[in-house]
Amino acid sequence: MGIFLEYTVNAVQTGLLLFIISSGLTLSFGLMRVINMAHGSFYMVGAFLGLQIALISGSFLLGLAGAAIGSALTGLLAEKVLFQRIYARGPFAQVLVSFGLIFVFDELVRILWGGEIRSMPRPTLLSDSFEFAGAHLEAYRLFLIAFGGVLSGLLLWSLVRTPFGMMVRAAVDDRESAELLGMDVRRLFSFVFLLGSGVAGMAGFVAIPLVNAFPGMGDEVLISALVVVVMGGLGSVLGSLVASMLIGLALTLGQIFVAGYAPVAMYLVLAIVLLVSPNGLLGKAE
Amino acid sequence: MNVTRFQIPHRMVAISAIVMSSLTAHAAEDLRIGTVLSFSQVMGIYGNAIMDGMRLAVEEAGGQVAGRKIVFVSEDDKNDPKVALQLVRRLVKDEKVDFLVGPVGSHIVQAIREDVHRSKTFLLVANAGNDEVTRELCSPYIIRTSFSNWQWNYPLGEYAGSTGKRAAVVASNFVAGKQMAAAFRAGFESKGGKVVEEVWPAMGTADFSNVFTGLRAKESELDIVWSFIPGSGTVNYVNQYAQAKLKPINMGPQSNADDYFFGAMQDNAVGVIGSGHYVVSMDTPRNRAFVASFQKKYRRMPAAVDVQGYDSARIIIEAVKKLNGQLSDKKAVRQAMLDVNVDSPRGYFKIDPSNGNVIQNIYITKVVKKVGGYSHEILRTLEKVKDPDQSCKLEW
Numbered sequence: 001m002g003i004f005l006e007y008t009v010n011a012v013q014t015g016l017l018l019f020i021i022s023s024g025l026t027l028s029f030g031l032m033r034v035i036n037m038a039h040g041s042f043y044m045v046g047a048f049l050g051l052q053i054a055l056i057s058g059s060f061l062l063g064l065a066g067a068a069i070g071s072a073l074t075g076l077l078a079e080k081v082l083f084q085r086i087y088a089r090g091p092f093a094q095v096l097v098s099f100g101l102i103f104v105f106d107e108l109v110r111i112l113w114g115g116e117i118r119s120m121p122r123p124t125l126l127s128d129s130f131e132f133a134g135a136h137l138e139a140y141r142l143f144l145i146a147f148g149g150v151l152s153g154l155l156l157w158s159l160v161r162t163p164f165g166m167m168v169r170a171a172v173d174d175r176e177s178a179e180l181l182g183m184d185v186r187r188l189f190s191f192v193f194l195l196g197s198g199v200a201g202m203a204g205f206v207a208i209p210l211v212n213a214f215p216g217m218g219d220e221v222l223i224s225a226l227v228v229v230v231m232g233g234l235g236s237v238l239g240s241l242v243a244s245m246l247i248g249l250a251l252t253l254g255q256i257f258v259a260g261y262a263p264v265a266m267y268l269v270l271a272i273v274l275l276v277s278p279n280g281l282l283g284k285a286e
Numbered sequence: 287m288n289v290t291r292f293q294i295p296h297r298m299v300a301i302s303a304i305v306m307s308s309l310t311a312h313a314a315e316d317l318r319i320g321t322v323l324s325f326s327q328v329m330g331i332y333g334n335a336i337m338d339g340m341r342l343a344v345e346e347a348g349g350q351v352a353g354r355k356i357v358f359v360s361e362d363d364k365n366d367p368k369v370a371l372q373l374v375r376r377l378v379k380d381e382k383v384d385f386l387v388g389p390v391g392s393h394i395v396q397a398i399r400e401d402v403h404r405s406k407t408f409l410l411v412a413n414a415g416n417d418e419v420t421r422e423l424c425s426p427y428i429i430r431t432s433f434s435n436w437q438w439n440y441p442l443g444e445y446a447g448s449t450g451k452r453a454a455v456v457a458s459n460f461v462a463g464k465q466m467a468a469a470f471r472a473g474f475e476s477k478g479g480k481v482v483e484e485v486w487p488a489m490g491t492a493d494f495s496n497v498f499t500g501l502r503a504k505e506s507e508l509d510i511v512w513s514f515i516p517g518s519g520t521v522n523y524v525n526q527y528a529q530a531k532l533k534p535i536n537m538g539p540q541s542n543a544d545d546y547f548f549g550a551m552q553d554n555a556v557g558v559i560g561s562g563h564y565v566v567s568m569d570t571p572r573n574r575a576f577v578a579s580f581q582k583k584y585r586r587m588p589a590a591v592d593v594q595g596y597d598s599a600r601i602i603i604e605a606v607k608k609l610n611g612q613l614s615d616k617k618a619v620r621q622a623m624l625d626v627n628v629d630s631p632r633g634y635f636k637i638d639p640s641n642g643n644v645i646q647n648i649y650i651t652k653v654v655k656k657v658g659g660y661s662h663e664i665l666r667t668l669e670k671v672k673d674p675d676q677s678c679k680l681e682w
Contacts, residue, residue: 006499014493115334117521119550122529129531136502138529141495211492212521212550216326220492255496260459260486 002134007252013141015248016148019241021203022225023155024075024196030172030235032189034083035091037098039200039225040218041105046071046201047213048109051120054205060123067205068198075197079190102219109215117214140209147206151199152241159237168192172235173284227266231273233283242281243273317354317606319599320383322370322398323412324390325362328490328517331546332390332591333362336412339595340387342583343603351603352611359383365390367397374398378405384613385410387598391516392416392435392462399423406616408623410598413591417465417673420643424678426620429642431601432594433563434673435465437648438539441668442512442561443473445650446537450509454483454501454534456523457514458491466514466539474512482507487515494523498530508534513542521550528554535559540662543653545589548660555653555660563646564590564632565662576631593631600628601637616682634670641678645670 025039049070054063078101086093121127122140129138159165171178171185179185204217211217228247232239247266254265273281319340323333337360344356359381363370370389377383378401386402386409389395395414402409403425411419411428415435419428446453453474457463463486471481483504485497494515501511511534515523520542527536536542540562543555566577566587576596580588588596604626605619613619624637636645648671651662 003499003503006502007496010493010495010499013495115331117331117518117547117550119521119525119552121552127529129529136499136530140529210522210526212518212525214518216330220490252496255487255491256500259497260488262488262491 005135011252015245019244022228038101040222042197043204044218047204050205071201072198233280239282320377322388335591336595340599343599439469440473447477453510459486
């Protein structure tokens with residue numbers, strides 16, 4: 001029983017972290033059909049900025065805030081300077097430019113912070129672990145679940161309930177009509193990009209105590225995030241959530257039963273989902 | 287927009303100037319060292335370290351040997367055997383390098399072995415510990431300056447057998463993980479130990495929580511958890527092992543709690559038992575001098591991988607010096623590389639003429655916390671460890 005609970009905690013935590021990383025990618029993909037390969041870089045930028053602020057201030061919360069604001073602004077800057085110029089140019093230009101951006105960010109981080117792997121201890125309040133129902137539970141992983149849960153809830157709620165969310169959904173569903181109705185989709189998109197980068201940056205920061213920060217850390221999560229976006233259905237945030245949880249579960253099951261090939265579990269689930277539903281879990285046919 | 291159009295011809299001129307200068311430089315008989323190393327992803331840190339070590343040796347030699355300027359042709363093999371193979375082909379055919387240095391990964395050296403052998407270009411293996419490359423797949427053109435997977439882990443297994451009886455092995459699921467685990471098991475079982483659990487996480491695994499959950503279920507049966515997780519993953523492994531508060535001794539090659547990672551591991555590394563061929567704290571005049579000049583150049587402490595790069599370049603430099611820059615007689619080149627005194631910071635260093643693998647001391651170590659940082663304390667020294675395997679048949 002204890003071991004089952006531990007595995008469940010691991011799976012849920014992996015899934016939720018994956019969701020907050022990929023939610024921004026889902027929205028930008030769904031909204032503007034823009035393929036942003038550099039999304040993982042915002043995850044990395046958030047991690048490094050947050051780490052620096054946390055080290056200076058000694059405060060985890062300040063670090064988290066710094067990660068969110070810093071990566072959001074970096075995302076906004078990239079959108080205004082680069083992406084706005086390539087929306088009309090189709091997927092090839094977008095992939096090339098954003099792929100190039102990965103190298104720019106990796107190298108910038110290397111110049112600013114050096115190439116070594118950096119870590120951060122868990123905040124004192126969350127550094128404990130305890131026994132519960134025969135399971136060994138780490139407070140920090142439970143915090144990640146709570147953090148991911150609240151953030152996901154807020155995101156879904158704001159998409160369903162707020163005027164902003166309604167505009168986003170309208171624009172994802174039918175961009176032309178939304179524009180005809182007088183919505184400024186470009187500005188809306190800038191805001192979504194800012195939000196998505198900020199959330200990814202927070203994910204990067206809270207992930208440091210588990211997987212550390214190093215130049216190139218974003219490349220590792222990019223692939224999983226792309227899988228989530230495709231599996232969930234382009235533009236569907238709820239679909240991404242379901243997809244992330246499925247992948248978390250698949251990776252955990254994979255690590256238990258076929259550890260050496262666990263990453264394959266992710267693609268296996270993707271393949272099955274796409275065979276059954278070619279538009280992803282909750283995506284609409286184009 | 288017009289500005290960009292005007293700039294293009296200038297850039298083209300600049301690029302062609304660079305191309306021309308590199309072409310003319312080639313004509314002047316430089317000593318060209320091609321590297322097949324990983325500079326990115328999980329193994330990136332090792333590729334950069336090997337380059338740092340080599341550059342220091344070249345600098346100490348005044349940038350040249352026997353009148354030939356030393357130049358590196360280095361590119362990223364991306365830890366991918368296919369990329370590495372193409373890189374080797376290009377380096378020997380188009381770039382016409384005199385020596386190859388690399389690779390980092392055991393799976394890479396296996397992939398390029400055949401092409402290296404056929405190209406008759408000498409390869410100095412500066413990291414990859416793949417046992418087979420100095421056993422059944424050995425070649426007179428391959429010399430290893432680093433270590434073999436057996437060399438680290440068999441002695442560690444023997445040591446482990448004297449401290450505990452039941453162990454789990456956790457290793458990245460690729461050729462080095464398999465070989466190291468097998469060598470550890472052989473040494474451990476020779477002293478009456480028993481491996482009761484095996485886990486093979488995929489290469490690139492970042493979160494080991496499920497591995498530790500699985501181990502916890504068997505915790506009461508275990509004295510030791512031996513592991514080998516290369517690259518950035520090992521930091522996560524060691525940190526998460528400590529945070530999971532597992533009781534068995536955390537043990538593995540010294541690269542697990544490598545000097546590079548102390549900053550990121552902090553107290554989590556304390557107590558980790560390792561096995562390796564170089565400890566930066568070794569108090570010999572040669573090592574003190576090496577550490578001082580390394581620190582002066584790079585403003586960081588060297589570690590084993592830096593020494594591997596350094597010694598690889600040192601063998602090349604000393605051999606070329608001995609041959610007065612004449613490298614056409616391949617047998618003479620190999621003999622020179624076997625004969626030269628490298629004066630390695632690690633201490634005893636000799637290339638085994640029968641298989642090309644390095645003979646060296648192996649140190650069993652434990653990470654301790656000291657004023658100003660962490661270091662590997664030597665628990666046991668095994669002198670002049672030589673791979674006893676006899677399956678190498680050198681064929682030119």
